[in-house]
Amino acid sequence: MTAVGTDTGAGSGGDVPVRRVLDRGSAARDDHADEDTDAGPVVQPYRLHVDGGLRTVAGAWLGDSLLTVLRERLGITSVKDGCEQGRCGSCSVLLDGQLVAACATLAADAADARVTTLAGLPADGLAPAVRAAFLRHGAVQCGFCTPGFVVAVTDLLGRRPQADEDEIREALAGNICRCTGYGRIIAAVRAVQADITSAGAEP
Amino acid sequence: MTGTRAALHRPGTVGETVRILAEAGDAELLAGGTDLVPALRAGTRRPRAIVALRRVLELRARGACAQALTIGAGVTYAELADWACAPGLAATARAVGSAQIRNAGTVGGALGSANPRGDLLTFLTAAGTDVLTCSARRGPRTAPLDDFLAGAPGRGRGELVTAIRVPRPRGPQVFLKIGGRQAAYPALVSCALVVDRAGGRVSCAIGGVASTPLRASEAESFAAAEIDWTSPGRDEAAWASVARRFGALVADAARAAPAQLPEGPRDPAAYRWHAAGVLAGRALARCFAGGDQEHGAPAEGGARMPHLRSSGGDQGHGESAEGGARMPHLRSSGGDQGPGESTEGRGR
Numbered sequence: 001m002t003a004v005g006t007d008t009g010a011g012s013g014g015d016v017p018v019r020r021v022l023d024r025g026s027a028a029r030d031d032h033a034d035e036d037t038d039a040g041p042v043v044q045p046y047r048l049h050v051d052g053g054l055r056t057v058a059g060a061w062l063g064d065s066l067l068t069v070l071r072e073r074l075g076i077t078s079v080k081d082g083c084e085q086g087r088c089g090s091c092s093v094l095l096d097g098q099l100v101a102a103c104a105t106l107a108a109d110a111a112d113a114r115v116t117t118l119a120g121l122p123a124d125g126l127a128p129a130v131r132a133a134f135l136r137h138g139a140v141q142c143g144f145c146t147p148g149f150v151v152a153v154t155d156l157l158g159r160r161p162q163a164d165e166d167e168i169r170e171a172l173a174g175n176i177c178r179c180t181g182y183g184r185i186i187a188a189v190r191a192v193q194a195d196i197t198s199a200g201a202e203p
Numbered sequence: 204m205t206g207t208r209a210a211l212h213r214p215g216t217v218g219e220t221v222r223i224l225a226e227a228g229d230a231e232l233l234a235g236g237t238d239l240v241p242a243l244r245a246g247t248r249r250p251r252a253i254v255a256l257r258r259v260l261e262l263r264a265r266g267a268c269a270q271a272l273t274i275g276a277g278v279t280y281a282e283l284a285d286w287a288c289a290p291g292l293a294a295t296a297r298a299v300g301s302a303q304i305r306n307a308g309t310v311g312g313a314l315g316s317a318n319p320r321g322d323l324l325t326f327l328t329a330a331g332t333d334v335l336t337c338s339a340r341r342g343p344r345t346a347p348l349d350d351f352l353a354g355a356p357g358r359g360r361g362e363l364v365t366a367i368r369v370p371r372p373r374g375p376q377v378f379l380k381i382g383g384r385q386a387a388y389p390a391l392v393s394c395a396l397v398v399d400r401a402g403g404r405v406s407c408a409i410g411g412v413a414s415t416p417l418r419a420s421e422a423e424s425f426a427a428a429e430i431d432w433t434s435p436g437r438d439e440a441a442w443a444s445v446a447r448r449f450g451a452l453v454a455d456a457a458r459a460a461p462a463q464l465p466e467g468p469r470d471p472a473a474y475r476w477h478a479a480g481v482l483a484g485r486a487l488a489r490c491f492a493g494g495d496q497e498h499g500a501p502a503e504g505g506a507r508m509p510h511l512r513s514s515g516g517d518q519g520h521g522e523s524a525e526g527g528a529r530m531p532h533l534r535s536s537g538g539d540q541g542p543g544e545s546t547e548g549r550g551r
Contacts (some may be wrong), residue, residue, distance in 0.1 A: 041251065043211055062211055062253060063243035065236075085241045086304055087387040098281075098306040103244070104237045105307065108211045109255040152302070173386030174301020 046111045050074060051120025060107060067091045069107035070117065078118040078147040082176070089175030092148040093117050099155045101174070118147040127154045129192050137188040141179035149175050153189055161196055212254045217261055217337055217365055220254060224361045225339035227252045232363065234277060235307035237300070238316045262311065262365060271371060273335075276311025276364045280304070280323075291376025291397065292369065295326040298380060301387040311364045317352055317415070319464055320389040324352070325410030326378050328418065329395035330369050338362040352415040374398035375490040379482045383469070392475050394453075394482035398490050403432045407453060407486070409479045412472075414462040419483065422452035426487060442488055450484025 045058040048069070055074050067084070070076045070093070079102055080090035086104035093102045094116035121127035130153050133139070140146050149172070156163060156171045163171065168189050169182075177185060212227070214220040224230060231250035233239050234257075242248040256262060262277030267288045274283070274292075283289070283296035284305060299305055299322045313323040314334060327348055334351040337343045338361045345368070346354075375398045380390035392411040399406070405426040410416045429445045457479040466472050 041210075063240075063249075065240050065244055068244070084244050086237050086300070086307075089301065089303060089387075092303055095307075099303055100307045101237075101303040104235070104240045104304070106211075106233055106236050106240050106243075106253070106255065109213065109233060109236070109253075109257055113257075156302075171302050174303045 066105040067102035090148040133188040139188040234309040234312040295378040326395040328416035329397040329408035333368040335366040374400035377486040392478040396486035413460040419456035446484040446488040450480035453483035454480030
């Protein structure tokens with residue numbers, strides 16, 4: 001058994017970690033940080049395998065989500081903070097190869113798992129083609145949802161390269177896009193599939 | 204350093220887990236995290252300690268014997284969704300959340316959270332499920348799901364759900380849900396219909412109306428009496444009328460249920476009762492009247508806009524969002540799906 005834990009900073013003045021405020025959600029929380037009730041206790045430093053590297057996370061709250069840690073402690077801002085309820089998909093990452101919402105994953109519990117964000121998708125895999133197809137087909141407008149979509153599409157096409165449109169729509173149902181209406185996103189996915197098929201047929 | 208001891212525990216076995224639970228008074232169990240982690244962020248739950256179950260591999264087993272399926276608490280929705288042994292359960296799991304949620308959320312998490320709108324709980328209630336738990340004080344125990352859910356306030360501390368046991372499917376099983384959006388949102392109202400052809404029984408559970416899924420026993424007996432179990436084939440018009448009556452009885456049961464969930468601006472109780480009846484009628488029609496059986500591939504999914512189907516009777520209520528989950532094949536039903544196969548293809 002591993003216990004990643006420590007005393008809390010309650011009442012111990014300087015030991016209370018200062019949380020960087022980068023988003024709207026934390027602002028309200030930090031008002032109460034000195035009460036040590038909102039964010040909960042601090043865990044001992046732990047290491048995360050992110051995008052092929054080992055990163056140390058120190059001073060994080062016990063309850064910090066993987067989204068919070070990736071963005072605010074490790075500076076990986078391609079993981080977007082949309083709903084924090086696991087409903088919008090803009091924080092999609094791979095955890096040991098499974099597509100998950102980083103906002104619904106406890107960071108400290110991911111300590112022995114492999115975390116893959118957009119930047120960690122293999123450069124010799126499908127991700128470059130997916131990115132290019134998104135640009136070519138106008139599947140990017142404001143771009144906020146795009147990193148999550150690229151991770152989700154790359155995951156889908158890696159598992160199910162021949163997915164039909166129904167399956168594509170079902171697989172992407174957890175990723176919300178407020179701009180495109182999804183038509184161009186689907187078109188981009190279909191284009192990648194067509195490229196895979198023709199590349200497979202050529203030699 | 205002063206202050207309360209607090210920790211993230213990551214045990215490796217069930218035994219270790221229940222010991223930690225017994226020692227740590229105020230600990231939250233963490234499985235997939237889809238409920239707990241957003242709640243931590245929102246500040247609605249503030250545990251001093253978290254017991255994470257990711258490493259407890261023995262919770263991730265599942266197996267089938269002649270009579271029942273046993274599913275470990277750590278089995279995810281995604282793992283259930285492609286399990287051929289349990290088509291109804293698989294179809295229900297497919298209708299939960301989104302791919303991201305299904306990859307993380309677990310059976311044990313659904314029971315531990317006991318969300319009254321939980322899709323899985325509705326199906327498990329209809330299917331007649333036993334819940335296997337373990338605690339340091341009382342050891343392993345088995346309780347019917349109803350008792351487990353009814354004991355919710357006193358349960359919690361110290362007890363770990365280790366598995367569920369579901370009878371093997373013995374007939375068609377249908378799960379339908381209705382809600383603002385199919386993906387990633389809990390259903391407003393859900394309905395599970397489980398038919399036991401061998402035993403001549405129909406079980407119907409409704410979620411989203413009361414604090415736990417409710418069974419519509421009067422409607423169940425009505426359906427069981429109406430069905431000719433020796434040759435279920437029957438013309439569609441007759442089935443439509445049986446389904447309508449069945450739906451009306453389910454709506455009555457919903458109306459009469461104690462512990463109704465609070466009403467919201469978009470889900471007045473009267474709407475939920477009505478929706479329960481519509482879903483139940485549609486589910487029965489689908490089980491017996493040949494509804495959608497040529498839908499071989501279970502690729503119907505959450506992403507689509509709702510569309511109306513012809514099998515449900517009174518669909519004039521506007522919001523007829525239809526659950527993506529359906530029993531893909533009636534494997535155990537002997538092919539007697541009656542006349543009138545639907546002409547609705549899935550290529551829309």
